[in-house]
Amino acid sequence: MGRITLDKVRKAFGDVEVIPPLDLRIEDGEFVVFVGPSGCGKSTLLRLIAGLEDVSGGEIRIDGTDATHLSPAKRGLAMVFQSYALYPHMTVRKNIAFPLKMAGMDKAEIDRRVDGAAKVLNLSSYIDRRPGQLSGGQRQRVAIGRAIVREPSAFLFDEPLSNLDAALRVGMRLEISELHKRLATTMIYVTHDQVEAMTMADKIVVLRAGHIEQVGSPLELYRTPRNTFVAGFIGSPKMNLIEGAEAEKHGAHTIGVRPEHFQISAEGGTWTGTIGVSEHLGSDTFFHVTVPGFAEPLTIRAGGEVDLHYGDTIHLTPDASQIHRFDAKGLRLS
Amino acid sequence: MATQHSRSAARAMMAPAVFLLLVWMLVPLILTLWFSTLDYRPLRGTFDCCEGLGNYVRFVSSSAFWDSILTTLQLLGGVLLITVVGGIGLAILLDQPIWGQGVVRILVIAPFFVMPTVSALVWKNMFMNPVNGLFAHAFKAVGLEPVDWLSQFPLFSIILIVSWQWLPFATLILLTAIQSLDSEQLEAAEMDGAGPLSRFGYITLPHLARSITVVVLIQTIFLLSIFAEIFVTTGGAFGTRTLTYLVYQRVIESQNVGLGSAGGIIAVILANIVAAILMRVVGKNLDA
Ligand SMILES: Nc1ncnc2c1ncn2[C@@H]1O[C@H](COP(=O)(O)OP(=O)(O)OP(=O)(O)O)[C@@H](O)[C@H]1O
C-alpha cells in the first residue's frame, strides 16, 4: 500500500514561504513525477513527505493514517538521494543490510533479502566492495538496493540520475521503470529532465514557486496544458508562444504551437520567415526561424533529411487543430 | 619545472639548512650516546670511560624505571581518553547552531595558547589549592571537606591539567571532521530507522575515525615528553614521575649524567617503538 495524501501542506523557512498550502493525492502504485524549474520546491516537498522537514501547516496522510508528525523511520517510506548518501565505511552488503539491521531483523532473513536485492539489481559481483570503489551507476544501484530491501510502501527519488552520464541515465531510467512495473509500489520521483518526466510518469505534477500548476498524465499535459507555464515547460523543444496580432486572430492573448505541429513548404503558408540556426539530429532537424513581427524566433521540427539551410526562406503553416489558445493571464481558453 | 639544473640549484640552496638541522640533531644525540657509556658525575669529578652497557642495565633494573613507565602510560591513557571523549562531545555541541558561535569557538580554543607552565601554575594555585583554590571553596560551599588535589590525587590532577590543555586541539580537529560529514548520510540513516545513538555509532563515529587516530598520534608524541606540568605541580613526587621526569632527576638532581643519558636513549627508543606502532595503526586507518 502506498496512498499518500497532502492536505493544505505548507512550508516556510523563517519568513519565506517556500510551499504555499498545497493539496495532492497520490494513489497506490502510481509513478508520480515532480517537475519544475530549479528552486521551485520539489526537493522540499519530497522531504516533507519523507519527514525530513517538519510541515509548517496542513496534514500528510499515508494510507489513510495521519503521518504529519511521525518520524521518518515510522512512515515506511524509502528515499534515494541525489548524492546517493551511501555509508562510505560499510561494504555494499552492509549498506543494503543497514535498514534491516536497524529494524532488528534476524540474520538469515537479512541475508536472504540482501541477496535477493543484489540479484535483482546485478550487484552481486561487487557486494563486498565499499562505495568508494564503485562507479556512479553502481552506487546508484546500491542506493536503490538499500531502498528496496525495506519493502517500503513508497519510494522517494530526488533527482537520482542527475549525476550520471547520458548513456547510463537512459539505462537506469529503464531499470527504474521496470522496477516500478515489477514491484507495483508507489514512486515519487523528482527531476527537471523533460524526458524522464514524460517517459516514466503515470502522473506529472508541475510545480512553480511551490504552487502546483497542473497535475495529469504526460499526454494530458502535452495535449492540454492548463496555462502558458505548463505549455512552455512540458515538451522538448519548448512550445512556441506567440503574442500580439497573430494571437488576436485566434481570439486569444497568446497562442502556442509546438515545434512538431508545423507544415513546411517552399511555396507559401501562413507565416514566412528566415532560417537561422539549424540543429541536425539525424532523425530530426530543428530550425530556428525568424518571422517578421514575432518577438522571438520560432522553433520548427522538420524531418531528418530536409534540404534547407541558413538564410533560406521558409513558409510555415501551423496545424489548425494543434493551436493552443491562452488568455491574458496565461490560462487556457477551451 | 624540475630540470637537471634547477634541481642541483635547489640542492645547493637547501644544503645549509639541511646541514644545520643535521648538526642540531646529531651532535646532542651523539653526545648523549657517548655520555651514556661513561661514568660521568660532574659533582664528584668522575669522568671515567668504558662503562659499556652498565648505565643501561642500572637504569632499567631500578624499580623507579618500571614505575615511571607505568606512570607515563597512565598519564598518556588518561589524557587521551579525556581529550578524545571530551573532544567528540564538545565538537558535537559546537556543531549545533548556537548564538555567539564564533566567540564560543574561540573561547574553547583559548587554553591551547596558554603556556604549559602557566596553566599548571594557574591550576595549582587557583583551582587545586586546598585552602584558597576555587575547588576548595566550592567543596566548602556545599559542606564538604576540601580536597588537597595534588597530594591526594596527584596523577589524576596532572591528567586533568594536561587534558585541559589538549582538549581544544582534539575539539578543533574533531569539529572540522564533524562539519565535513555529509548531512544526507545522516538523513538516509534516519530514514533507515536509525535512532540518534545508532546514527552516532554507525555514521558519525566511523566518519571521525581518521581524525581520532590523528589526534591520538599527535598527542601521544607530545604527551610522552610532558615535563613542565609535573615540575611545577608535584615535582615528580607521589607517583607522578614519568620516564621523562626520571631522566631529568637522574641528570640534574642526582648529577649522574651517564645514567641519565642512558635513560634518555631508552626513552628515545621507546618513543620510536610507540610511534612505529601508532603509524601502523593510523596508516591502516588512513588507507581505508
Ligand atoms: N533549509 C532551508 N532554509 C531556507 N530556505 C531553504 C531551505 N531549503 C530550501 N530552501 C529554499 O526553498 C526553495 C526550494 O528549494 P528546493 O531545494 O525544494 O528546490 P528544488 O525545486 O529542489 O530545486 P532544484 O531543482 O535546484 O533541486 C529554494 O528557494 C531554497 O532556497
Ligand SMILES: [Mg+2]
Ligand atoms: Mg532539489
